[in-house]
Amino acid sequence: MKYKYEEVIEQIINWAITGKYKPNEKIPTEYELMSLFKVSRHTVRKAISDLESQQYIYTIQGSGTYLSDWKQNNLYLKKTKNVGVLTTHISNYIFPDIIKGIESTLYDESFSLLLSSTNNNLMLENSNLRNLLAHKIDGLILEPTKSAYQIHNLEYLNSMISQNVPIIMINATYSAIKTPSLCIDDFTGGKIATEYLLSLGHKNIMGIFKVDDSQGIHRMNGFITKCLEKEIPPSSEILTYLSEEVETILPQRIKYALKSKKRPTGIFCYNDEIAYMVLNIAHDLKLKIPEDLSIIGFDDSPISKIMEPKLTSMTHPKEKMGRDAAKLIIKLINNGNHFEESDSILYEPELIIRNSTKPH
Structure with a gap:
């Protein structure tokens, strides 16, 4: 669920990482980038503007756009960090608000989001965890599937943990996995x-x-x-x-x-x-x-x-839970997955009284 301009940014950075273009070498023109990525001129200009403001590229008037000398500029060349989000549902009920909170916070910090759902089905959780592992994500926000049951997909979660990929859980927990959680009381x-x-x-x-x-x-x-x-x-x-x-x-x-x-x-x-x-x-x-x-x-x-x-x-808390989850996963990614019990949050619910109840 990246914005188009972010995909352009990531690919240009990847050109430098892989050596496809060398420092001070000219990259494709706006028109060529539009054709290559099948995006609008506005999208290309947004990507170029962001890369230039971060000194990853520079423009010579009348000549074109060039990759900067990364080492000389002391820039840390890295790919965009990817966070996997796996919830039981996506498009209905309270989940759009939770995901909105996650998405906005991740994008503000230049993290990309890989979003999928299980429909509260253990087999779908299995296949989605497998898919996220294949994408080599940097962190995972997980809503457990059928959390009242014994965990069925422990091997995939343990594989992530062994690779030092931070995992946090929302709405429920798997007792077999020691990881922070954000839940309602x-x-x-x-x-x-x-x-x-x-x-x-x-x-x-x-x-x-x-x-x-x-x-x-x-x-x-x-x-x-x-x-x-x-x-x-x-x-x-x-x-x-x-x-x-x-x-x-x-x-x-x-x-x-x-x-x-x-x-x-x-x-x-x-x-x-x-x-x-x-x-x-x-x-x-x-x-x-x-x-x-x-x-x-x-x-x-x-x-x-x-x-x-x-x-x-x-x-x-819905959107707040999403924002808190995104902030926590970013923190764990940046600090090497070091967490404490205090990182977990237990939200206190309140009763909102409306018209569906009255004295008997």
């Missing part, structure tokens, strides 16, 4: 959301949780802990699901629960997408939100603000 978030439903007088509450990701396990444990603290047995009111069941089994199970004679009056959902699903099913069943059913989501995603009624939800 999902357990505390689960407790806060459940406490709020109980404070509104809801006694018959249900939790819906994805259990192949550790985030779902932690949020469920927070739900259970708060119910037990209030002496409300939650065991019969927990609905769990796997990633593959979101569009198949899960909607039918939610519908069954909402049609039950003992249907819940309040539901805490794994995330805002599931909360939106609950809301639509409730509408189909002629249940009013929040009069008949209060709903809480998690992540304070864009969905939460466009739902009707707008969704009460736990916060997720």
Whole structure:
């Protein structure tokens, strides 16, 4: 996901590294560069301007553009550093904001981004890690796939570690890999959301949780802990699901629960997408939100603000997490992958109260 002018810059630098053009040797003209890279004149001029400002090249009026004498100018000749970013998703839900934070920070520091996703599929994680290894990346920002399970692709991650490639994890961790992480305090978030439903007088509450990701396990444990603290047995009111069941089994199970004679009056959902699903099913069943059913989501995603009624939800830092992850991976790349426990961040979630909840 490089800008076109960055590709031009990288290639011209690579010409010098490989000796294709020697110091003080003339490089192709603007027109030739446009044809070679299939880019606009504006893109070529941007690349030339940046290279000239950094003294990698110089221009002689009426003659052309030449490579500088690198050694004489004491310039450190190096390729652009590449950071791999592997998340479970890219284009939907909260992930565009996370990636926006990563991308903008990396580009500000002249790092390139290699972006891919796993769709929360272990085989796709396997192939993407293999691909990133082949590209010889300088660092990796990884969102673990099915993080509640035992790690399946340990060999690839260990291979990166053996090559001193820094790895940091976002949203979840693999316990078998000792590396910094940036995560939400999902357990505390689960407790806060459940406490709020109980404070509104809801006694018959249900939790819906994805259990192949550790985030779902932690949020469920927070739900259970708060119910037990209030002496409300939650065991019969927990609905769990796997990633593959979101569009198949899960909607039918939610519908069954909402049609039950003992249907819940309040539901805490794994995330805002599931909360939106609950809301639509409730509408189909002629249940009013929040009069008949209060709903809480998690992540304070864009969905939460466009739902009707707008969704009460736990916060997720999203773009800030992306920026923090990019800053940390740059730091580790520059300092030889030396990290401390204090490099990890555990973000405290907050409850954003909107119109999907009310007293029972």
